Amino acid sequence: MIETFAALAHGMAVAMQPMNLLYALIGVFLGTAVGVLPGIGPALTVALLLPVTYKLDPGGSLIMFAGIYYGGMYGGSTTAILINTPGESASMATALEGNKMAKAGRGGPALATSAIGSFVAGTIATIGLAFLAPWLVDFAVRFGPEDYFALMCVAFVTVSATFGDSPVRGLTSLFIGLTLGLVGIDKLTGQARLAFGIPELLDGVEVTTLAVGLFAVGEALYVASRRHHAEEKLEPVRGSLWMTREDWRRSWKPWLRGTLFGFPIGALPAGGAEIPTFLSYSTERRLTKHPEEFGRGAIEGVAGPEAANNASAAGTLVPLLTLGLPTSATAAMMLAGFQQYGLNPGPLLFAERPDLVWGLIASLFIANGMLLVLNLPLVGLWVRLLAIPQPWLYAGILVFATMGTIAAKPSVVELSMLAAFGVMGFLMRRFDFPIAPVVIGLILGPIAESQLRRALAISLGDPLVLLQSPMSATLLGIALIALLAPFALRGLGRFKANED
């Protein structure tokens, strides 16, 4: 423990050098910028910067990459809140409540709680990275396919929180998403499914294309169709621009809970950032004292997922630094960055280059602080975006959405998919089907399927493997309770009512 503190202090000294501070600043700035643009993620930014940073010293460029990574996670939420266009799939849960808040003139507090929540979660998770990494990685490695499948079951049960009022409509949406998840090459057998001979479909449906189509394009079409009925008047600011005492009171617990979801799941090799954000969203929805506000802009629904996605970003660095195991696209690029300098992350990195590892961890703290400093003053500026006349604003959103998609995959097929998903998003809004379950289905479906089949392949087809692992059995138990509890409680309530 003492050594860890000493090493961290030494790392701080490295990271606080003026040049490194500058790199961190460039990093968070770039990261925020690319996070704001849908379709352009931190992974790509790091990939494109690698050749440029080749001449820099390893410490400086890795610190910059870390800044990009955290900045990207942060920037994605700004557009999610303001214009209902999640820049990254990890900010989708944020859009659900955040955009509602923005439309009700509470964009300021929504942005603020996401900025501060990201800071709190990022800081706690970075402390976790510094102190728990060796222990956590042990846990992550033992997490087998059957455990992932059980985790997905828990996630599936919690999806219902995003269903809105009608379970049937919610399930319909979810199954559309699951079907879209089947498109492409089957990971386990290499055979094409639902690709209809179109090579571009072999890689499956891109999550960002679906999300941007459903959320941004669908929303633009819907708003356009409603214009002549009753024009929705958007007020950029209603009430305080800043978080009120009440907002603080309702935010701090979701921040902490979001961190608890984000960090460990982010550390899992196949965990990702999306699942913890949705787990956090549904938890907040269940625990809130203001259930009536959910669906209309509840601050807990922004605070939790935002904390979760930043904490998962720190979690991703656990397997990267301790095992050399990149578990996200951005982490893979950072690994390439390490290798560029002849460094091999892995069990030996902490021993061989402690200055670098601890400098990186220290710079994460600094990047976090910088993000807060950079973004809080901008809140006032961002919410003015909403004062732009609606036709212009939505035309701009359409241009951004299309550009982002083409930038991500320059192909006609991709653009046609975006348009088709846009029309689908419009129809779903028109007929009152919830949108989020479609995207969740696309994310969870393929993971659940391939992990289940992997587990069964390893056990030679014995389904009992799902119950033999204690972790898996526990998670399945939680899923079962979460699924049955509402029915049981309702039945009990009816029973009591009958007694009277």
Place this chain on the structure above:
Amino acid sequence: MISSRMRPFGAVVALLLGMSGPALAQQLELKLMAPAAPGGGWDQTARSMQQALVASGVARSVQVTNVPGAGGSVGIAQFVNGAKGDGNQMMVNGFVMVGALAMNKSPVTLDQVTPIARLTEEIQVIVVPASSPIKTAQDLAAAVKADIAKVTFAGGSAGGVDHVMAALFAGTVGADAKKINYIPFSGGGESLAAILGGKVTAGISGLSEYEGQIKAGKLRALGVTSAQRLPGVDIPTFKEQGIDLVLANWRSVVAPPGITPEQRKTLSDAVEKMVKSDAWKEILKQKGWDDAYLGGDAFADFLKKEIVRVTDVLKSVGLVKS
């Protein structure tokens, strides 16, 4: 899930190109396609070529484009149709594309492109967890022969080089390759976790991916696929353990169909010059790639043989229907 979802961004590519090209060379202005997303092996090869071609003065400018999709199937289709007869374009490809094209029943094949040169290769390794009772490649061979279904192999995507290698291993030691229990993971990371966690019997990957774990003593390397021992690699080859398994994950560069012999010569010369440059050697050292330069007709022959071998293996494990 995540590794396949990286996103290219053309505008920044153009911007970076403007920054990285010292303009002191000849007329060659090349376009180089990486039929994959930024960050992967083919993309890194393309960007390294870009760096070396410009730094060594072979080309004035090189523009890298990314066309991701289906193990290169999307990229090669666009390359063969769109670049036909263009002597200033090349595409990076490799072992994995051979299998991907066969499995995806691609209408475009590698017979259509003009082979230029093989550039690099990486040898493959089979590992087991340090606690495994399997100590040598022969132990693994015995286990495979005893009950092939009970031996689980973890590796990269279905039909990729790891999968082909698992099938070749089983076939070479005299077991029925059709019955191998191969479990594909997305990327080396996830499979590494499954091996360290003791979920599978053995893991297959490129050597560099597991090297850190092998050195740290968490994984035991059973054998590598090079023909002879490579300098700096303290792991026995399969061949010296009596198992005839020689294989490498190679990467190469090809030109479009329909170019003139002069154009082909210009490109071949340019690549040869690049391979001999200090800039390229420096990059190989940094990235830990082995130089496997093979030019002209020798490479064309090699490519033909690999296509036959890989397609046969994939047919034998039922991934490609004959």
